[in-house]
Amino acid sequence: MEHSTQEALQLAFESQRAAYAREPMPSLAVRKDRLKRLIEMTRKNEQALCEAIAQDFGHRAHQETMLAEVFTSITGAEHALKHLRSWMKTRRMPTALHFMPGSNALMPQPLGVVGIIAPWNYPYYLTTGPALAALAAGNRVMIKPSELTPATSALMARMVAEHFSPEEMTVVNGDADLARAFSALPFDHLFFTGSTAVGRHVAQAAAKNLTPVTLELGGKSPAIFDRSCHLELSASRLAYGKLLNAGQTCVAPDYVLAPRDMVRPLAEAVLRHWQRMVPTVHANPDYTSIATPRHRARLQQLLDDAQAQGAELLPSHPQELDPGAGRKLVPHVVLNPSADMQLMREEIFGPILPIVPYDSLEQAIAQVNAGDRPLALYFFGEDRRAREQVLARTHAGGVTINDCIWHLGQESQPFGGVGASGMGAYHGEWGFDTFSKLKPVFVQSRFAGTHLFQPPYGDTFKTIFGLLRKIV
Structure with missing residues (x-):
């Protein structure tokens, strides 16, 4: 891989990271707009996608592409649009009796910049599936399509550039060397779909940055x-x-x-x-x-x-x-x-x-x-x-x-997947959660009696601790 390509990849990543820092919690309206643009992009280019994928494969029936790539991408984004408001809400969680009158909540928060390495067999759907989940969760998205589907990968780069700013979502195309450099970036989450053998290398590269990964692999089903x-x-x-x-x-x-x-x-x-x-x-x-x-x-x-x-x-x-x-x-x-x-x-x-x-x-x-x-x-x-x-x-x-x-x-x-067939999950709310930090928040009450556990320890501590052990 040329040094200039490496620099361009790094600049694209830094640009998205800076954009996330400026807007770490995109509103419901912003996220819905991004999902709507993904749907519009897909509908506008459905014929071009059918032709590009058929070109890459040598031949594939347009009907299969429409069903397995276009339709599934649109329905996934529409499902996210329908449920996004509820997914984004801070979730009230149960609070144990001995912590009352405090309360627990779970706050979904965008992770930051998400990297997606897509495969060749369903080059569009297996890109948009994780991408729409990451966008719904409020993240920035970088995509590395397969070099084995050059026509589709080039088309996706043009489509995304036309409908999204590079700080929102961008496609970087290149060979296996670029894929290795891509997987070594310090993403906030890295999503890979492909073979188990390559998945092991992706996980090892991500581990150097302690980047969490979702691996969608395969195996003998x-x-x-x-x-x-x-x-x-x-x-x-x-x-x-x-x-x-x-x-x-x-x-x-x-x-x-x-x-x-x-x-x-x-x-x-x-x-x-x-x-x-x-x-x-x-x-x-x-x-x-x-x-x-x-x-x-x-x-x-x-x-x-x-x-x-x-x-x-x-x-x-x-x-x-x-x-x-x-x-x-x-x-x-x-x-x-x-x-x-x-x-x-x-x-x-x-x-x-x-x-x-x-x-x-x-x-x-x-x-x-x-x-x-x-x-x-x-x-x-x-x-x-x-x-x-x-x-x-x-x-x-x-x-x-x-x-x-x-x-x-x-x-x-x-x-x-599970074991050698992968780790992590997505689709629907599970995709939203995968690309979110579900941040636990405990809200303490002004009436809490926690001061009774403070030193100096003596009879009061012994009495209160004894009561606590009985009610738990």
């Missing part, structure tokens, strides 16, 4: 099929969850655990639904490309490794397996995967679905718990007892029952 599920309906929903954005979704179902005798019928049902949703692959405008040639080659390597080790590959469109046809990848179900195969050790992040047989629900739960805690977990079945057993005995960042992915869109629920 399992889908557990119970014998009580509606097979055809469940297979349709599973197929869509894996097909969306060609599987390049952090909460996509990574692999399936199914009763042994259900594996083949489930595989055949998933293949049928893939064929229904995308009758063709390479020329289909509804099916997304793999983001880069490197990512495409990696996914092909996962398939080649599995086949070499004895797995059965079931392509949805065997007639379109031409490896030279471009960046689109024919969806595959993989049967007989073993634990030492590459696709069972790494997050897949593509349209490849291994199905692993189990002989008892206990065995399925044990397999989930043997790995890192995933960002998402899916359970398909109508047996309430089995469902509660899975929920109670596994950990995951979030869960959807009898479908995939939709828990991510709930603004009234927190979204975040």
Whole structure:
């Protein structure tokens, strides 16, 4: 990274920090105005966003971008607008009897300057989601988009510059060296979405400044099929969850655990639904490309490794397996995967679905718990007892029952990982709280008897302390 780029990055940060010092507690009106501008910016540029993202991916259906990037950004900001007044209020908190007539309160306060490092797979939504929460909380925002989506990143820089002053929100574009310098800035909070491996480096860089971090990572999110599920309906929903954005979704179902005798019928049902949703692959405008040639080659390597080790590959469109046809990848179900195969050790992040047989629900739960805690977990079945057993005995960042992915869109629920899949949460009020200091305030009464605990200590202290121990 050039020295001039480093200086520009530092100046942008110092400018925002100075702006925060001048206005440390933006009013409700100011925050609402910023959220409204984010909505206006998104609506004004929705077509340009669809085109830029499609350009970066090689191809992505505009409908997917509208649903997963534009719509979700707008609804998130509108939810914040609707609830912002109540979120900003100082919250009255309970006060223990022995501290009365004093009182407790919790005061939400902006942190200052927030840094956001965004990923390539949903380059707009996974930028605006944390950004709108940080703006709602009254912060200044600096954004580092992914260098793997250059058209979208350049567009976002222009959009933000047109609708926000650099002291409010700014986008800085650059390569991995810039990302490293960005993560080393002494932000008041740093938000990262991406891989677990890179997340570790971001956390280490932030730790040098004692900067708190939110890490939205990934992992191998399992889908557990119970014998009580509606097979055809469940297979349709599973197929869509894996097909969306060609599987390049952090909460996509990574692999399936199914009763042994259900594996083949489930595989055949998933293949049928893939064929229904995308009758063709390479020329289909509804099916997304793999983001880069490197990512495409990696996914092909996962398939080649599995086949070499004895797995059965079931392509949805065997007639379109031409490896030279471009960046689109024919969806595959993989049967007989073993634990030492590459696709069972790494997050897949593509349209490849291994199905692993189990002989008892206990065995399925044990397999989930043997790995890192995933960002998402899916359970398909109508047996309430089995469902509660899975929920109670596994950990995951979030869960959807009898479908995939939709828990991510709930603004009234927190979204975040656990363990290797991340730390911290956002969405809705949880996003506001993440980017706020919830400052506890105790207000003492003039009638308080605390002077009775002051020295010199004697019989009065002994008597009052004895009473205190009895009432607590």
